[in-house]
Amino acid sequence: MTQPPKGARRSYGVKTAPYGFLLPAALLFLLFFALPIGYALWLSVHKVEIKGLGLGKGAKSEVWAGLENYGSALADPEFLGSALRVLGYGALVVPVMLGLALLFALLLDSERVRGRSFARLAIFLPYAVPGVIAAVLWGFLYLPDVSPFHFLLEKAGLPQPDLMDGGPLYLAMSNIAVWGGTGFNMIVIYTSLRALPTEVFEAAKLDGCSELQIALRIKIPMVMPSLVLTFFFSIIATLQVFNEPMTLKPLTNGIPSTWSPLMKVYNDAFTGGNIYAASATAVVLALATFALSFALLRISNRRTTQGAGR
Amino acid sequence: MPQITRRSLAAATAVLLGATALTACGSDSGGEAGAESGPVELTYWAWAPGMDKVAALWNAQHPEVKVTVQKQASGDDLVTKIITAAKAHKGPDLVQAEYQALPTLVSNDALADIAKEVQGVEKQFAPGVWQQTTLGGDAVYALPQDSGPLMFFYRQDLFEEYGLTVPTTWDEFAETARALKKKAPKKALTTFSANDSGLFAGLSQQAGAQWWTFEGDNWKVGIDDDATRKVTDFWGGLVAEGAIDNQPMYTPAWNKALNTGEQLAWVSAVWAPGTLGTAAPDTKGKWAMAPLPQWNKGENATGSWGGSSTAVTSDSKHKEAAARFATWLNTDPEALAALVKESGIYPAATAAQTSGALAKAPDYFANQPDFYTRAAEIAKTTAPAAWGPNVNVAYTAFKDEFGKAAKARTEAAFGAALTKLQDTTVADLEKQGFGVAK
Incomplete structure (x- = not known):
């Protein structure tokens, strides 16, 4: 580190200015991101030791636990079960949601469509509902x-499936995610479709390409990067699903308190009062999400750079 | 990057330290300010509506002790907040806590033992209620505020229409459920709900269950005991044979079932009129209340569902003043009258249960003018409840396991659920390191 000469005060100020501007963001990052993560890591390697009845002063003390919490998190069949449930749910949600989003985006982008802005808003609107x-x-x-569908099915004399239990529960839960998420993903794909150069399509048309062929052969490969992006967001959102099962839980006997991994974390931390185990589970979940996202990104990056040919 | 100088780092650190120092000052000034001069200042975390008005009464009469009510959260959420605050030693002086949360709070060292400060108060409460604040030992961790003795609520008009009699024993209850199914297959007497563990705990208490007790340094979990098994088999049997419904309470479907008369009865607590008022507004005046059915003819016992207490925290700098306020709040006739009026609670103090404040039946039960007179009779028969340090874990396990059993609709599934409930609770205690008796 070289000290600037005394006469160079001004240039010193100019050189440090960027760090000054960075400071607020860095501080906020430290306080509200790095610090909590660090605290969660610290908690995850500790546990509480209780003596006897655990009543009164000094009956509880925080001690070092090493990797014990991680061991029990990974060995917990409930955690594995919740992860499998969420993977099953994701296998339904992600393809359907992204497929619909792509379809809607392509339809809105085609030349013959009418009422474009209304349709766009209508498809996007569910995303605005919490x-x-x-x-x-x-x-x-x-x-x-209380369902009007069941009322109609009953009137028509048709069987009425119970959507809040067993296999149909996955359909019911996926439906909420698809309904709420399609609009957002559609907008992302649609925006990148609009940004494509039109000369390409004109050239294709002159060569006798149909709208469908343009969509399949030109548009989809060219918006591949945004498809990858939306795929990513969807995977992460799936692994972190919490609101929907938590809200539906009191309505049925079919959703256990550890249906999704985050519900398990919540349950451990706030009903079991064991923030140490909950932190360990949360760290495992974060690492798994990170690993999964990273692996998928690697695969898709290779594909898109080859496929798009840009 | 040589330009990150020590000076800018130091400045950043200074800003950070300054910020922490500021927040530290900010949160300190609340509790201790009045210690030397002026009145004693107490903060009270409670969720009962209108509690601030009741505290205002105290403040007007006791200028030397000023109580400020803060509404932080309610029920289990408040328990989490109290424990967090206790860890940081930034807790209030007084808290409202449900009975079953007391052992959890005590085991987190959040509550003070006020046995000395509240001597002689015990006789103002039913023994079954009082026991919940002592955890069965010599210490007193809270004063009972309200209680929720279980009762039987039924649609008087529909019982007449279908020629049903009000059951006085559980056997008669089962017969009534079957008789109704025969006459109206689409209707059900009631439902077995797996989404509120409190009701099941109350029913088990009535049968004589003591879920958590302790001997020496060891907790003993008695969830899978004869009494609770009797209750489990009874309800499991009714669900299995299809005599009652198996869907959870407090759902839109349940509201509809009560409001349209698809379900004719509800085993609930003294606070039921309020819940029925919102769930089944169209059936106002058509319900009646009777004592809870008994296991054997001639017996007279009930359990409790809900209810809360007032506790002094271990962090309080003014334990004596706080205990004085808690005693006033839960035993003084004027305070109790205000609690009934402002917060709509059913007081735990026996004298208040027959006082003028409860002379009139709730609006929803205007057809039963002696509602509270009968309620007071029933409240006296409340069986003792025994709570332990991991009630929350047991309650969550109840919802999961009995949810599965209700879905399966077999007696065997109910039996297995109870075994699992006991095992989960014991395993959690052991995992946490509590002493557990076999």
């Missing part, structure tokens, strides 16, 4: 005794 409220609304529609 997840908890969406879950409550759908919950009312699913409950056999």
